[in-house]
Amino acid sequence: xxxxxxxxxxxxxxxxxxxxxxxxxxxxxxxxxxxxxxxxxxxxxxxxxxxxxxxxxxxxxxxxxxxxxxxxxxxxxxxxxxxxxxxxxxxxxxxxxxxxxxxxxxxxxxxxxxxxxxxxxxxxxxxxxxxxxxxxxxxxxxxxxxxxxxxxxxxxxxxxxxxxxxxxxxxxxxxxxxxxxxxxxxxxxxxxxxxxxxxxxxxxxxxxxxxxxxxxxxxxxxxxxxxxxxxxxxxxxxxxxxxxxxxxxxxxxxxxxxxxxxxxxxxxxxxxxxxxxxxxxxxxxxxxxxxxxxxxxxxxxxxxxxxxxxxxxxxxxxxxxxxxxxxxxxxxxxxxxxxxxxxxxxxxxxxxxxxxxxxxxxxxxxxxxxxxxxxxxxxxxxxxxxxxxxxxxxxxxxxxxxxxxxxxxxxxxxxxxxxxxxxxxxxxxxxxxxxxxxxxxxxxxxxxxxxxxxxxxxxxxxxxxxxxxxxxxxxxxxxxxxxx
Numbered sequence: 001x002x003x004x005x006x007x008x009x010x011x012x013x014x015x016x017x018x019x020x021x022x023x024x025x026x027x028x029x030x031x032x033x034x035x036x037x038x039x040x041x042x043x044x045x046x047x048x049x050x051x052x053x054x055x056x057x058x059x060x061x062x063x064x065x066x067x068x069x070x071x072x073x074x075x076x077x078x079x080x081x082x083x084x085x086x087x088x089x090x091x092x093x094x095x096x097x098x099x100x101x102x103x104x105x106x107x108x109x110x111x112x113x114x115x116x117x118x119x120x121x122x123x124x125x126x127x128x129x130x131x132x133x134x135x136x137x138x139x140x141x142x143x144x145x146x147x148x149x150x151x152x153x154x155x156x157x158x159x160x161x162x163x164x165x166x167x168x169x170x171x172x173x174x175x176x177x178x179x180x181x182x183x184x185x186x187x188x189x190x191x192x193x194x195x196x197x198x199x200x201x202x203x204x205x206x207x208x209x210x211x212x213x214x215x216x217x218x219x220x221x222x223x224x225x226x227x228x229x230x231x232x233x234x235x236x237x238x239x240x241x242x243x244x245x246x247x248x249x250x251x252x253x254x255x256x257x258x259x260x261x262x263x264x265x266x267x268x269x270x271x272x273x274x275x276x277x278x279x280x281x282x283x284x285x286x287x288x289x290x291x292x293x294x295x296x297x298x299x300x301x302x303x304x305x306x307x308x309x310x311x312x313x314x315x316x317x318x319x320x321x322x323x324x325x326x327x328x329x330x331x332x333x334x335x336x337x338x339x340x341x342x343x344x345x346x347x348x349x350x351x352x353x354x355x356x357x358x359x360x361x362x363x364x365x366x367x368x369x370x371x372x373x374x375x376x377x378x379x380x381x382x383x384x385x386x387x388x389x390x391x392x393x394x395x396x397x398x399x400x401x402x403x404x405x406x407x408x409x410x411x412x413x414x415x416x417x418x419x420x421x422x423x424x425x426x427x428x429x430x431x432x433x434x435x436x437x438x439x440x441x442x443x444x445x446x447x448x449x450x451x452x453x454x455x456x457x458x459x460x461x462x463x464x465x466x467x468x469x470x471x472x473x474x475x476x477x478x479x480x481x482x483x484x
Contacts, residue, residue, distance in 0.1 A: 135166075146290075150293065183195070206228045341365065401434050432446075
């Protein structure tokens with residue numbers, strides 16, 4: 001069957017034009033051309049004088065040519081697609097290897113308050129929560145009205161029942177993305193590639209943080225939405241472009257809505273920049289955005305402890321423990337502010353027996369009570385859990401310095417602590433005092449000077465150095481130190 005006839009028209013401009021027209025009456029299978037030549041001046045481009053020959057174009061030959069061309073394009077496209085995938089996989093493997101090099105040790109170990117869903121006893125609770133978290137992250141992209149620097153502990157309650165209303169959000173999220181993927185594959189050309197690229201950026205960049213592949217140390221983290229937000233913005237812009245093609249009125253509404261949305265997001269960004277301006281505004285913002293987050297109260301209590309507001313720090317440590325009773329670091333920090341924090345130290349050890357700081361603080365408490373033998377055991381346990389725990393090493397050295405037959409052990413521990421942290425002014429001062437106590441004044445002065453270099457306002461090191469210089473030949477230097 002003949003599908004078309006190619007007509008070559010020679011105009012008076014000596015140019016030849018090929019015109020393809022359908023021809024259903026021609027049944028020959030030979031390739032042909034209709035040539036029109038002009039023998040005289042033509043008044044118009046369609047003024048054709050004579051026909052020299054007519055030959056139809058065979059449909060079978062045309063189809064074979066188109067099929068060969070399509071197969072060639074398909075092969076090239078597949079080759080380039082495979083090459084791109086290979087490059088992306090190579091880069092991903094290289095980045096993964098560099099990440100392991102940065103860790104420089106075993107993989108991090110997460111606790112229940114970091115990611116409660118990962119430690120849920122019921123697999124249905126874990127699954128339902130993991131399915132809900134992507135919907136929650138998508139809502140942060142759609143409406144970032146509530147933002148927080150931390151979403152750990154009880155910020156997002158676990159989805160424990162299939163009948164919870166939050167499961168509807170998970171279902172809507174899954175069905176929506178499924179509909180988008182199906183729609184994308186039904187599109188053609190550049191539009192299909194644009195939508196697929198947007199969805200790929202949103203989905204594949206979020207997978208490592210979704211807990212579906214590996215367990216991560218957070219519930220929600222706004223920072224992991226940076227790359228997915230690129231795909232989200234591309235998808236929104238494409239949708240606006242499609243809507244604006246439906247008429248000038250809809251186009252005007254889309255432009256006005258986009259400008260209003262940009263203005264709102266600019267104002268929200270400015271407000272968040274103020275939140276991140278200093279530590280106080282940051283930790284206070286957590287109490288406002290997620291007041292049921294134990295980590296927010298814990299961080300605020302830490303800040304108040306550091307600035308000397310002991311009573312407010314104790315109050316927020318207690319709130320954090322009420323929201324999350326197994327918060328062992330809150331137990332430990334609260335114990336350091338109380339006159340008798342033994343109960344909280346022991347509670348922290350009960351929750352996490354491998355928490356070295358609780359053993360150290362409990363040992364220090366027993367030193368104050370004069371129970372050196374009990375304190376020694378907890379110091380040794382703390383050092384066993386963390387061999388580079390300098391305060392525990394220095395405190396054990398000070399404990400041995402007061403015991404007979406332990407002087408060599410004490411000096412060895414001081415040397416070990418200084419080796420681990422040569423800039424620790426407290427350790428240098430304590431070692432200097434140990435040397436001075438045993439008549440090694442010149443060596444002690446060296447340690448005091450190192451302590452004052454590491455921390456020029458270290459009052460105890462200054463006083464100890466001035467006291468060790470109370471000799472006629474060093475009186476002037478001692479006076480200068482006392483005046484500091």
